[in-house]
Amino acid sequence: MRLAFILSEIGSGIRRNLSMVTSVILVTFISLTFVGAAGLFQLQINQMKGYWYDRVQVTVYLCVDNSSEASCAAGPVTEDQRAAIETKLRSDQFAPYVDTVSYESQDEALGHFRDQFANSPIVDSVTADQLPESFRVGLVDAEKYEVINEAFSSEPGVDAVSDQRDFLEAIFRYMNWASVVALVIAGIMTFCAILLIATTIRLSAFSRRRETGIMRLVGASKAVIQLPFVLEGVIAAVVGAVLASATLYGASRFVIDGWLVNTFPQTAFISSQQVLLLVPALVVLGAILAGLSSLLTLRRYVKV
Amino acid sequence: MIRFDNVTKTYDQKSQPALDGVSLDVDRGEFVFLVGASGSGKSTFIRLVLKEDSASRGAVYVAGQNVANIPSWRVPRLRRGIGVVFQDFRLLPNKTVFANVAFAMQVIGRSRAVIRETVPDVLATVGLEGKNNRMPHELSGGEQQRVAIARAIVNRPGILLADEPTGNLDPTTSMGIMKVLDRINQNGTTVVMATHDDDIVNTMRKRVVELRNGSVVRDDAQGIYIGDTGAVVE
Numbered sequence: 001m002r003l004a005f006i007l008s009e010i011g012s013g014i015r016r017n018l019s020m021v022t023s024v025i026l027v028t029f030i031s032l033t034f035v036g037a038a039g040l041f042q043l044q045i046n047q048m049k050g051y052w053y054d055r056v057q058v059t060v061y062l063c064v065d066n067s068s069e070a071s072c073a074a075g076p077v078t079e080d081q082r083a084a085i086e087t088k089l090r091s092d093q094f095a096p097y098v099d100t101v102s103y104e105s106q107d108e109a110l111g112h113f114r115d116q117f118a119n120s121p122i123v124d125s126v127t128a129d130q131l132p133e134s135f136r137v138g139l140v141d142a143e144k145y146e147v148i149n150e151a152f153s154s155e156p157g158v159d160a161v162s163d164q165r166d167f168l169e170a171i172f173r174y175m176n177w178a179s180v181v182a183l184v185i186a187g188i189m190t191f192c193a194i195l196l197i198a199t200t201i202r203l204s205a206f207s208r209r210r211e212t213g214i215m216r217l218v219g220a221s222k223a224v225i226q227l228p229f230v231l232e233g234v235i236a237a238v239v240g241a242v243l244a245s246a247t248l249y250g251a252s253r254f255v256i257d258g259w260l261v262n263t264f265p266q267t268a269f270i271s272s273q274q275v276l277l278l279v280p281a282l283v284v285l286g287a288i289l290a291g292l293s294s295l296l297t298l299r300r301y302v303k304v
Numbered sequence: 305m306i307r308f309d310n311v312t313k314t315y316d317q318k319s320q321p322a323l324d325g326v327s328l329d330v331d332r333g334e335f336v337f338l339v340g341a342s343g344s345g346k347s348t349f350i351r352l353v354l355k356e357d358s359a360s361r362g363a364v365y366v367a368g369q370n371v372a373n374i375p376s377w378r379v380p381r382l383r384r385g386i387g388v389v390f391q392d393f394r395l396l397p398n399k400t401v402f403a404n405v406a407f408a409m410q411v412i413g414r415s416r417a418v419i420r421e422t423v424p425d426v427l428a429t430v431g432l433e434g435k436n437n438r439m440p441h442e443l444s445g446g447e448q449q450r451v452a453i454a455r456a457i458v459n460r461p462g463i464l465l466a467d468e469p470t471g472n473l474d475p476t477t478s479m480g481i482m483k484v485l486d487r488i489n490q491n492g493t494t495v496v497m498a499t500h501d502d503d504i505v506n507t508m509r510k511r512v513v514e515l516r517n518g519s520v521v522r523d524d525a526q527g528i529y530i531g532d533t534g535a536v537v538e
Contacts, residue, residue, distance in 0.1 A: 005411065214455075217388050218383065218412065218455070218456075219381060221377075
């Protein structure tokens with residue numbers, strides 16, 4: 001009985017306040033879409049980190065004729081130097097850090113280079129002796145790059161030690177910025193949503209002050225008096241959250257599945273299924289948002 | 305049933321108190337008129353019984369319980385034991401007579417079956433048989449006040465507080481309302497009625513407590529209304 005009563009109160013509240021309820025839905029929709037977008041950026045960053053860091057290799061470039069490093073002052077790497085470097089890489093001292101070691105000759109380097117820049121005119125002007133031979137070192141833990149760098153960068157015959165992470169870090173920095181921007185927008189919109197929900201509840205409380213006054217007098221409990229108002233806001237916010245989820249899912253289907261995956265086949269993208277993981281979070285967030293702001297408003301505007 | 309023990313209520317520090325050291329006992333089943341000019345403290349008395357306000361000094365007991373000691377979450381239970389009627393009826397204009405009375409039962413969680421059974425009985429008690437489906441604006445003032453009384457007593461409270469219930473009604477209609485209140489009192493409900501209608505007080509010959517500037521100046525067992533000397537009558 002009481003539940004039916006509360007539900008009918010919510011229904012009449014929403015009908016009376018339709019335009020305000022609609023604006024609450026729209027504002028929570030927009031704000032949660034940005035919250036979700038920020039979340040997706042973070043998911044994508046983690047995904048790419050996980051994917052790439054497993055494959056990241058440290059490359060120990062060896063000296064060639066035109067190397068400018070001090071360690072290459074003696075000219076191109078000699079057979080003895082190359083053997084010494086390889087022995088050191090495979091030594092027990094580095095066994096805890098080094099997973100795999102492979103050697104790439106100048107000819108192989110040229111082959112890779114040609115593959116990578118297949119459509120570029122630069123390919124024809126590059127010859128094998130311009131490209132350094134190198135050791136490709138797979139690490140047990142990608143974070144331990146510094147150990148290899150320190151031990152080998154001043155070794156005779158080593159031109160430079162390079163870590164592909166530097167390049168990836170730059171990409172992640174940009175993506176992090178994008179998610180921060182999305183979060184800032186989300187924060188502002190969420191603030192708007194809170195204020196709007198508070199205003200809606202105030203209007204709703206005002207238009208029903210006769211009913212709530214009588215409810216107080218005949219001894220209705222605080223829950224029966226306040227719950228319709230709280231649920232009115234929560235329902236509107238949850239509808240907004242569902243719209244935001246649908247938008248994010250649609251966008252991920254369209255942008256990621258439909259375009260990015262085909263355009264950048266080597267990159268690991270988050271799947272639309274992972275977007276669905278975000279839905280409960282957004283709905284709960286919307287409900288908490290509305291619940292808290294309406295409870296705070298009611299404390300001031302609906303006496304019990 | 306209601307006991308005021310040296311109660312003072314000050315709304316703000318500068319003005320004089322709305323109630324000033326009032327001590328009063330209302331027994332179970334009594335009918336008491338609270339008389340006095342506007343601003344004499346009648347409405348404050350009613351607000352303190354309902355715990356809409358709390359006393360600045362002294363203690364208010366309702367059904368043996370000091371209302372100051374009732375935690376806020378138990379206040380609804382206190383109010384379920386008290387019915388209230390106002391001068392302006394306070395009906396819900398978009399609900400029928402039946403729905404207005406049923407509303408008081410719905411909000412405290414009574415079942416639909418109990419409501420269907422109880423509401424017609426109560427409407428009969430206040431003399432509104434057959435008007436279940438009328439809207440408030442289709443009723444006369446006296447009938448609207450009967451609906452308000454029905455709503456106040458539908459949950460069988462031990463106390464009925466009436467704040468100028470006949471203030472908007474003509475003398476004949478007012479006497480009809482008084483008969484209803486008297487019948488409710490006969491059934492064992494304690495009735496406290498604030499009024500400054502001298503005809504009614506003189507006809508009913510009930511206990512009269514007169515307030516002036518927040519103090520009890522008279523408490524007669526079968527009193528009459530004595531015009532307000534020195535106070536402004538509305």
